[in-house]
Each structure stands twice: as structure tokens, then as C-alpha cells.
Amino acid sequence: MSTKHSVAAGRFLKGDRAVWHDETLWMVRAKRDAMSHSLPEWEQLRDAAAAIKNYSNSHLADLLEEFERNATAAGVHVHWASDAEEFCATVADILEAHGAKHLVKSKSMLAEECGLTPYLEARGIEAAETDLGERILQLMHQRPSHIVLPAIHLRKEEIGDLFRREGMHVDPGNNDQTYLTHAARRDWRHKFLEADAAMTGCNFAVAETGECVVCTNEGNAEMGTSQPKLQITAFGLEKVVPDRRSLGVFTRLLARSATGQPVTTYTAHYRKPRPGGELHFIIVDNGRTDILASPDHVKMLNCLRCGACMNTCPVYRRSGGHSYTYFIPGPVGINLGMLKDPARYSDNVSACSLCHSCQDVCPAKIDLAEQIYKWRQVLDGYGVASAAKKHLSQALEWVIDHPHLFGAAVRNAHLVNSLPHWLMYNRLNEWGKEHDMMHFPHESFSEMWKRGKVMPARTNKENDGEKD
Amino acid sequence: MEKKTDSREAILARIRRNTQRVYERPDLSALEQAAIHYDDRVEQFRKVMHQMGGRAVLVQPGDDLNELIRQQYPDARRVASALDRVEVCGREQALTCPTFHPDSVACSRDLDGTDLAIVRGSWGVCENGAVWIAADVEQRAVYFIAEALAIVLDRNCLVDNMHEAYRRIDTGAYGFGVFISGPSKTADIEQALVFGAHGAADVTVFLV
Numbered sequence: 001m002s003t004k005h006s007v008a009a010g011r012f013l014k015g016d017r018a019v020w021h022d023e024t025l026w027m028v029r030a031k032r033d034a035m036s037h038s039l040p041e042w043e044q045l046r047d048a049a050a051a052i053k054n055y056s057n058s059h060l061a062d063l064l065e066e067f068e069r070n071a072t073a074a075g076v077h078v079h080w081a082s083d084a085e086e087f088c089a090t091v092a093d094i095l096e097a098h099g100a101k102h103l104v105k106s107k108s109m110l111a112e113e114c115g116l117t118p119y120l121e122a123r124g125i126e127a128a129e130t131d132l133g134e135r136i137l138q139l140m141h142q143r144p145s146h147i148v149l150p151a152i153h154l155r156k157e158e159i160g161d162l163f164r165r166e167g168m169h170v171d172p173g174n175n176d177q178t179y180l181t182h183a184a185r186r187d188w189r190h191k192f193l194e195a196d197a198a199m200t201g202c203n204f205a206v207a208e209t210g211e212c213v214v215c216t217n218e219g220n221a222e223m224g225t226s227q228p229k230l231q232i233t234a235f236g237l238e239k240v241v242p243d244r245r246s247l248g249v250f251t252r253l254l255a256r257s258a259t260g261q262p263v264t265t266y267t268a269h270y271r272k273p274r275p276g277g278e279l280h281f282i283i284v285d286n287g288r289t290d291i292l293a294s295p296d297h298v299k300m301l302n303c304l305r306c307g308a309c310m311n312t313c314p315v316y317r318r319s320g321g322h323s324y325t326y327f328i329p330g331p332v333g334i335n336l337g338m339l340k341d342p343a344r345y346s347d348n349v350s351a352c353s354l355c356h357s358c359q360d361v362c363p364a365k366i367d368l369a370e371q372i373y374k375w376r377q378v379l380d381g382y383g384v385a386s387a388a389k390k391h392l393s394q395a396l397e398w399v400i401d402h403p404h405l406f407g408a409a410v411r412n413a414h415l416v417n418s419l420p421h422w423l424m425y426n427r428l429n430e431w432g433k434e435h436d437m438m439h440f441p442h443e444s445f446s447e448m449w450k451r452g453k454v455m456p457a458r459t460n461k462e463n464d465g466e467k468d
Numbered sequence: 469m470e471k472k473t474d475s476r477e478a479i480l481a482r483i484r485r486n487t488q489r490v491y492e493r494p495d496l497s498a499l500e501q502a503a504i505h506y507d508d509r510v511e512q513f514r515k516v517m518h519q520m521g522g523r524a525v526l527v528q529p530g531d532d533l534n535e536l537i538r539q540q541y542p543d544a545r546r547v548a549s550a551l552d553r554v555e556v557c558g559r560e561q562a563l564t565c566p567t568f569h570p571d572s573v574a575c576s577r578d579l580d581g582t583d584l585a586i587v588r589g590s591w592g593v594c595e596n597g598a599v600w601i602a603a604d605v606e607q608r609a610v611y612f613i614a615e616a617l618a619i620v621l622d623r624n625c626l627v628d629n630m631h632e633a634y635r636r637i638d639t640g641a642y643g644f645g646v647f648i649s650g651p652s653k654t655a656d657i658e659q660a661l662v663f664g665a666h667g668a669a670d671v672t673v674f675l676v
């Protein structure tokens with residue numbers, strides 16, 4: 001019953017990066033926790049973010065029209081694109097109208113989703129990534145393995161070797177991270193200076209002001225958009241928020257959730273074209289309006305693309321971003337892939353232990369695990385549910401539906417600890433096969449609770465995944 | 469693919485047709501009331517600037533700001549600034565250390581090689597070290613391209629958190645503004661934190 005994910009995950013685990021990958025992402029998760037604990041109002045912030053997104057995503061037409069009105073009044077050209085093809089063509093048309101051949105790009109999940117770079121290259125336009133990690137991957141002809149930490153799967157030696165192959169000014173054998181980063185800063189500066197146009201994605205499009213807000217740590221988007229006078233900023237239509245007041249909520253959550261920083265280094269607001277320049281905003285649908293029609297999955301449109309659900313996911317941490325078949329990995333990617341094309345991306349649905357850690361950390365309170373569970377229930381419809389996993393989950397459901405059996409099962413779970421390894425990891429125990437079995441405590445939670453051994457947590461409990 | 473002119477109408481129609489449950493606009497006032505605040509804002513701002521990899525210098529009455537900037541950046545030769553006078557602790561001072569105005573260059577790329585840019589911040593945020601800068605020059609590259617950035621900020625313009633900041637900021641005549649919190653950074657190579665990715669590698673906020 002191997003899925004493409006489990007086969008690729010097996011390969012990843014055999015490599016020498018698996019432990020480092022797991023521990024490093026766990027460290028990012030821990031930094032996020034420290035940030036969330038430093039704000040007493042953290043849970044209120046998450047509630048507010050979810051409520052604003054629920055409001056925005058149920059008033060998209062009005063908000064987008066308001067955004068367009070205000071942006072147009074400020075001298076911005078606003079375009080609408082129904083799908084990937086139309087989006088790419090719109091960008092290419094703008095660039096060609098200006099004879100632009102060299103575009104500097106800052107990280108945009110939307111551009112990735114729509115295949116913009118290959119499209120432009122085919123028309124003779126260079127689209128150079130400017131985020132350090134993204135540029136490294138572009139030169140290596142690889143795809144990102146994480147939405148916020150794109151090159152997390154690479155070693156510094158591989159990056160040093162790449163820089164030397166590319167003829168950058170880097171000493172042989174010196175792979176120090178600071179040294180390599182500063183070499184990239186020096187050597188790539190000319191890309192910004194020589195560009196004809198700059199393109200960015202957008203974290204928030206503000207209806208009230210008609211401005212686009214872009215958050216980065218490196219300053220690559222800001223550097224790019226302040227060199228050439230032609231700027232294109234594109235976003236999926238769910239990025240629209242009502243007003244600046246809502247940005248107070250989102251900017252407090254985004255970086256804290258993503259990397260455990262209090263805020264990104266740069267939060268840039270683009271409202272007007274530069275003097276003598278042009279500013280184009282492109283509003284893209286590409287399947288988002290279909291998601292609106294799905295009550296079970298509409299909350300996916302709340303996503304801020306912070307990556308917290310990936311950092312915390314025990315399966316992602318141990319399998320790496322490249323083991324997923326959709327270009328966005330982890331819990332968010334499993335769901336977005338299924339919404340894009342369920343038959344094509346169903347392999348990822350099994351890459352989830354249903355530990356619910358993702359939805360406990362999600363700043364926009366998306367019910368990621370519950371949605372994955374729902375997809376599993378309909379996999380049959382796509383003819384891909386594996387017989388073995390189906391039996392397991394049916395058994396589990398039956399136990400959960402019968403509370404006395406569930407109680408007995410949990411009370412006796414610690415007996416599993418003393419079962420011989422061969423019994424726990426036999427072919428019928430589908431969890432033991434790719435996951436080490438958890439160690440069951442001698443007292444169940446409800447027994448401990450009854451004996452007063454458990455104190456209520458200060459805030460809502462944060463599920464640590466199965467890591468202890 | 470729909471024809472370009474039709475896409476706007478088609479997208480709006482799909483949104484209106486597909487929207488199912490409609491949610492109320494939330495009231496944020498309780499959250500904003502409850503949001504973190506600090507008794508000693510200057511001290512908190514200094515702490516958080518340090519945490520973000522920059523520094524905050526509290527200018528004392530009688531200090532010469534030019535002197536303080538030169539002490540911090542003794543090797544800076546090309547110094548860009550649009551400021552010529554700054555109020556320091558209630559007294560106006562002439563800013564003499566800049567060597568050129570950022571809008572005196574013919575094009576943005578000529579700003580490459582700027583050692584230091586001295587710019588005015590409007591608001592500083594104590595929870596995260598972010599300083600709001602509304603563009604007051606045509607060449608906004610100056611905020612990003614210089615090796616180091618010195619931000620002059622009135623110590624009375626420190627606010628507790630981003631809710632407070634967003635009630636006050638605006639983008640100004642050039643329609644561009646940016647919160648900057650410390651130096652440019654990346655951790656893209658093995659998660660090792662490195663300052664100076666593409667933007668300023670060093671940031672000092674002078675609280676006047």
C-alpha cells in the first residue's frame with residue numbers, strides 16, 4: 001500500500017539529512033511557541049485573524065471592487081485573470097509592451113502555482129529569483145521544499161559548490177553560511193541594478209486603501225521594486241482584507257507563526273506607482289472561486305502561507321517537502337493539492353497522522369487535519385483508498401463510536417509497550433510500518449484527570465505532535 | 469481561457485454565485501484594548517531592537533547627533549540623506565554629516581555604493597522594533613540599498629503594538645511606506661541567521 005509520498009519519504013529517511021531536518025524544523029516550531037507565549041492575547045489574535053478572513057472571504061466581490069476603485073484612483077493599473085494561462089499572458093503582455101527582458105522576482109507562491117517563470121522564459125524573458133533560497137534553487141533547477149524556508153533540504157556544502165560552479169567569487173572549501181550569504185549579496189546586486197521590471201507577490205491587499213503589502217526579511221522585494229520603474233504585483237483574490245486595522249492583527253501573527261520572529265524585517269506598502277513609473281496589480285482566481293463553493297474546504301482560503309503547519313507536522317518533518325507530489329507540501333499543501341486536482345494529488349492524503357498539531361498552531365485557525373480526514377473519507381470516489389488503511393480506520397471508528405470500548409482500549413494501551421517488536425511492526429499494523437509506535441503511558445489521561453494529577457493549561461493546549 | 473475584458477465580470481459573478489455562508493465583520497476593539505503594552509517604552513524598544521539585530525541609541529540633551537552618527541559609522545564615506553535639520557530633545561540641529569541628497573542622482577542604480585542612509589522614521593513599535601518610514605524622496609531605493617541605515621525617530625512617537633501603529637501611519641505623497649525592523653536578514657543556508665541579505669546590514673535608531 002505504498003503511496004508516492006511514502007516511497008519518497010522512505011528515500012528521504014535513508015539519506016543523511018533526515019534527523020537534522022526534523023530537529024531544525026522542530027526548533028523553528030519551538031521559537032514560534034516562545035513567541036505565542038510572550039503575548040497574553042495570542043489566542044484572541046488567532047480568533048480575530050480567523051474572523052477577519054471569514055468575513056473577507058464571504059465578501060470578496062465587494063472588497064475586490066473597493067480595492068480596485070482605490071488602486072485605480074491612485075494611478076495603479078488593475079488586471080483580473082481567471083486562470084494561470086491568463087495570468088501568465090497578462091504579465092508577459094505588460095513586460096513586452098515595455099520591451100522588458102530582465103525581470104527580478106521576489107518569492108510568489110502564486111507565480112509558482114501558475115508556472116510563470118517557464119512561461120516567460122519560453123518568450124525570451126528572464127525571470128530571476130531574488131530571495132536567497134529561491135535563487136539557489138533556481139540555479140540548481142530544483143523546486144522549494146518549504147513555503148517559507150525553501151532551501152531547508154540543502155547543505156551548505158552543496159550551496160558553496162553551486163556558487164563556485166556559477167563562477168561567483170567564493171574561495172574553494174569555504175562554506176561558511178555568513179560568507180556564502182554575503183557573497184550572494186555582492187554578486188547578485190547587479191541583477192537588481194540591471195532589471196527592466198520587478199515582480200512581487202503580495203501578503204495582503206487592502207480594500208480601504210487600494211494598496212498591496214509585502215513582507216520579507218531579506219529586503220529583496222523592496223530592493224527589486226525600487227530599481228526598475230515598472231512593477232507588477234500579483235495576488236490570489238483571497239489576499240484581500242478590509243482595512244489597515246486588520247493588518248494590525250495579521251502582521252502580529254505572521255512572522256511569529258512563521259519563523260518565531262516578532263515581525264518580518266520589512267513590511268512594505270505599495271500604493272502608487274513611482275514617479276514616471278508604472279504599477280500593475282493582477283488579481284488572480286485560478287480555482288479559488290471553486291473553493292468558495294465548498295463548505296467543507298472554504299476555510300483553506302484563510303491561509304496566510306506562514307508555514308507553521310509544516311514545521312509542526314511530524315510527517316513533514318520526517319519526510320521532507322519533496323516527498324509530496326503537490327508543489328506546496330505539508331498539511332496546507334495536502335489540502336490545496338486536493339482542491340486543485342483530487343485524482344492527481346491524492347497520494348499526499350495519507351501523509352498525515354491526524355495528530356491535529358497543524359490546526360492547533362495555524363494562525364488563521366484552519367481545520368487542516370479535519371479537512372484531511374474528510375478527504376480520506378471520499379478517496380474511494382477517486383478509486384485510491386487502500387484496502388488496508390480502510391480497514392484500520394473502520395476499526396478505529398467503530399472503537400471511537402463505542403465509548404466503553406474506547407475507554408478500555410485507552411486504559412490498556414500501555415500493555416502495547418511490552419508487546420514484542422515483531423507483533424507491533426507486523427504487516428497488519430499499518431501505523432507501525434512507517435511510524436514508530438508511540439509509547440503509551442501507564443495511566444490514561446482521564447485516569448490522571450480523575451485523580452487530580454492534571455492541571456488545566458493556561459491557554460488552549462498546544463498539541464506537540466507526537467514529539468515528547 | 470475567457471477573453472481578458474470578460475474576466476473581471478466572470479470572476480465577480482463566480483464569487484457571488486459560489487459564496488455560501490456569510491460572516492459578520494468582527495469587532496476588534498476588545499483585542500486592541502487587551503493588546504500588550506509597556507510601562508517603559510524606551511527601554512522596551514531598546515531591548516527589542518537588540519533582539520532584532522539592530523540598536524537603539526537614546527540621544528541626550530546637548531548631544532550632537534552628527535557626532536553620534538559619526539561615532540557609530542566612522543568609515544561611512546557616501547552618506548545619503550534628505551534631512552538637513554533635525555530636532556534633538558526640543559532643540560533644532562543642522563545635520564551636517566550627509567554628503568548627498570538621494571534625489572540628486574540620475575537614476576536609482578547610482579545609489580549603489582551608498583555607505584549610510586540617514587532617514588526619518590515616523591513611528592516606532594515597541595513589541596517588535598518596527599519603524600514606519602513614509603517615503604519622502606523619489607528614490608526609495610535609499611532605504612534598502614545603503615550598507616547601513618540610521619533612522620531618526622522622536623522618542624515620543626513610540627507606540628506599544630501594531631494595532632496602535634496602524635491607526636497612525638500613512639503612505640504619504642509618494643504612495644509608499646515601509647516598516648523596517650532591524651537589519652536585512654536571512655536563514656536560507658542551513659537555518660543559520662545572517663544579517664545583510666539584500667538590504668541594510670546594520671540599522672541604528674537614534675531616539676531624539
Ligand code: SF4
Nearest residue numbers: 303304306307309362
Ligand atoms: S494553513 Fe495555517 S499554518 Fe499552514 S501555512 Fe496556512 S496559515 Fe500557516
